[in-house]
Amino acid sequence: xxxxxxxxxxxxxxxxxxxxxxxxxxxxxxxxxxxxxxxxxxxxxxxxxxxxxxxxxxxxxxxxxxxxxxxxxxxxxxxxxxxxxxxxxxxxxxxxxxxxxxxxxxxxxxxxxxxxxxxxxxxxxxxxxxxxxxxxxxxxxxxxxxxxxxxxxxxxxxxxxxxxxxxxxxxxxxxxxxxxxxxxxxxxxxxxxxxxxxxxxxxxxxxxxxxxxxxxxxxxxxxxxxxxxxxxxxxxxxxxxxxxxxxxxxxxxxxxxx
Amino acid sequence: xxxxxxxxxxxxxxxxxxxxxxxxxxxxxxxxxxxxxxxxxxxxxxxxxxxxxxxxxxxxxxxxxxxxxxxxxxxxxxxxxxxxxxxxxxxxxxxxxxxxxxxxxxxxxxxxxxxxxxxxxxxxxxxxxxxxxxxxxxxxxxxxxxxxxxxxxxxxxxxxxxxxxxxxxxxxxxxxxxxxxxxxxxxxxxxxxxxxxxxxxxxxxxxxxxxxxxxxxxxxxxxxxxxxxxxxxxxxxxxxxxxxxxxxxxxxxxxxxxxxxxxxxxxxxxxxxxxxxxxxxxxxxxxxxxxxxxxxxxxxxxxxxxxxxxxxxxxxxxxxxxxxxxxxxxxxxxx
Numbered sequence: 222x223x224x225x226x227x228x229x230x231x232x233x234x235x236x237x238x239x240x241x242x243x244x245x246x247x248x249x250x251x252x253x254x255x256x257x258x259x260x261x262x263x264x265x266x267x268x269x270x271x272x273x274x275x276x277x278x279x280x281x282x283x284x285x286x287x288x289x290x291x292x293x294x295x296x297x298x299x300x301x302x303x304x305x306x307x308x309x310x311x312x313x314x315x316x317x318x319x320x321x322x323x324x325x326x327x328x329x330x331x332x333x334x335x336x337x338x339x340x341x342x343x344x345x346x347x348x349x350x351x352x353x354x355x356x357x358x359x360x361x362x363x364x365x366x367x368x369x370x371x372x373x374x375x376x377x378x379x380x381x382x383x384x385x386x387x388x389x390x391x392x393x394x395x396x397x398x399x400x401x402x403x404x405x406x407x408x409x410x411x412x413x414x415x416x417x418x419x420x421x422x423x424x425x426x427x428x429x430x431x432x433x434x435x436x437x438x439x440x441x442x443x444x445x446x447x448x449x450x451x452x453x454x455x456x457x458x459x460x461x462x463x464x465x466x467x468x469x470x471x472x473x474x475x476x477x478x479x
Numbered sequence: 480x481x482x483x484x485x486x487x488x489x490x491x492x493x494x495x496x497x498x499x500x501x502x503x504x505x506x507x508x509x510x511x512x513x514x515x516x517x518x519x520x521x522x523x524x525x526x527x528x529x530x531x532x533x534x535x536x537x538x539x540x541x542x543x544x545x546x547x548x549x550x551x552x553x554x555x556x557x558x559x560x561x562x563x564x565x566x567x568x569x570x571x572x573x574x575x576x577x578x579x580x581x582x583x584x585x586x587x588x589x590x591x592x593x594x595x596x597x598x599x600x601x602x603x604x605x606x607x608x609x610x611x612x613x614x615x616x617x618x619x620x621x622x623x624x625x626x627x628x629x630x631x632x633x634x635x636x637x638x639x640x641x642x643x644x645x646x647x648x649x650x651x652x653x654x655x656x657x658x659x660x661x662x663x664x665x666x667x668x669x670x671x672x673x674x675x676x677x678x679x680x681x682x683x684x685x686x687x688x689x690x691x692x693x694x695x696x697x698x699x700x701x702x703x704x705x706x707x708x709x710x711x712x713x714x715x716x717x718x719x720x721x722x723x724x725x726x727x728x729x730x731x732x733x734x735x736x737x738x739x740x741x742x743x744x745x746x747x748x749x750x751x752x753x754x755x756x757x758x759x760x761x762x763x764x765x766x767x768x769x770x771x772x773x774x775x776x777x778x779x780x781x782x783x784x785x786x787x788x789x790x791x792x793x794x795x796x797x798x799x800x801x802x803x804x805x806x807x808x809x810x811x812x813x814x
Contacts (some may be wrong), residue, residue: 369809
């Protein structure tokens with residue numbers, strides 16, 4: 222992790238405490254454009270806290286964030302969004318009662334706004350076109366973007382959010398347990414979408430405690446346990462089994478064997 | 480969900496789009512209800528198919544409809560406004576009282592600003608204090624009614640019916656039609672454009688459909704709600720003003736129980752009571768259906784008390800249809 226210029230975002234010595242509980246203790250983490258990093262660890266390892274620090278939800282007590290090599294202080298989620306950090310949480314930000322294309326442009330309607338004299342209005346045609354094209358670009362075929370989002374399957378909903386992140390030029394895509402509620406086929410699709418985002422030059426962080434899912438797509442792994450970094454491994458450094466063992470045992474046995 | 484691999488992507492025809500558009504409309508029940516009650520009353524009611532009956536329906540619907548548009552938009556954003564009847568009455572009382580001392584050109588704007596402020600205040604309380612809107616505006620219902628009684632001292636206020644400004648709101652044309660209907664039409668058209676064709680409209684649906692998601696996508700949900708509470712009260716105040724010249728005087732009870740009729744009309748018109756779904760046109764059609772029942776019953780020579788029962792039946796009828804339309808459109812995922 223020495224070459225400073227390569228990382229999109231870098232977290233150095235990040236600590237975060239909630240009252241007496243130390244959620245993160247001097248954690249290092251970094252991700253570069255065009256790579257998928259698997260952030261793995263058991264429940265309570267600090268994965269969620271770390272991504273919330275990277276999404277501007279939590280302000281760290283100690284440590285430093287660097288964005289494209291420059292010191293960064295994230296104030297709130299909106300600030301992170303404006304930088305190009307797009308976080309897809311487990312409970313998706315999809316409005317079921319609204320159509321797919323209205324969901325797609327939600328909160329970013331500027332791109333589909335047109336002027337009529339002194340008035341500005343939402344061009345539904347433009348919004349439909351944006352949604353359709355953007356979803357096609359990440360390889361998602363939708364029957365009709367006029368359908369309510371409620372009709373989509375879990376995997377399709379995930380893919381809408383990924384398509385949205387890619388279209389609005391997210392530089393960093395954070396996926397929080399994306400496959401936890403999906404069928405095997407749908408999980409496979411979401412993994413393909415993540416690879417599409419990576420190929421488009423996006424830095425992807427994939428949070429999960431399921432090593433089998435993350436192993437096929439991630440380039441590197443960062444293992445967290447009890448709020449500290451157990452290590453960072455390239456894909457060919459560890460087997461799937463070794464990685465699983467590290468997560469389960471908190472690293473003690475795996476480290477002992479090293 | 481099954482693989483749709485055979486379907487050609489992006490080959491969307493105009494017909495498909497029209498179908499998708501129609502299948503997503505919330506107005507279906509209101510249209511059916513309107514046709515049904517019209518057919519029934521054309522047999523039972525005297526002179527129901529005359530111009531006079533039609534104009535009566537339109538006039539009653541126009542005053543209620545202006546209120547319903549604001550309430551429907553707020554319902555779509557996920558919140559109730561039970562105070563509209565009281566705000567309507569209070570605004571009329573304020574206009575009537577002020578006009579004893581000042582010209583209507585000052586009294587009317589002042590009263591409308593007061594109505595708007597009441598709404599913004601209620602919205603602020605709901606958003607910042609986290610009080611459920613149902614309870615807060617129930618408080619508003621009682622409070623603003625009380626303020627109206629204090630101002631009017633419980634007495635009738637004579638309306639200066641030939642005042643020019645009031646005539647602009649509610650002139651009776653030679654045909655017997657009140658110009659109120661054009662105000663109603665204007666509010667419906669503007670409300671629909673606002674909901675369907677502005678980014679703010681998109682925010683309204685999102686705020687009511689999934690509050691957390693709307694916030695995560697950067698929608699200023701607090702601002703949206705405060706402004707919509709303001710709009711609801713403003714339109715109630717406008718309706719109160721528009722209604723004035725049709726009567727000789729304003730009674731302290733003006734607008735009492737109106738809030739229930741309005742919510743009934745919104746429900747008939749396909750507005751989802753949990754938010755996120757509905758239309759201004761649906762609410763307008765719901766209001767016309769309710770007004771048709773009122774006029775139809777009066778012309779059928781039955782006691783006026785039957786009105787509530789008939790509206791009740793209509794609500795059940797409409798909600799059954801709306802639920803099935805909703806379920807077909809939104810699937811089982813959405814409660």
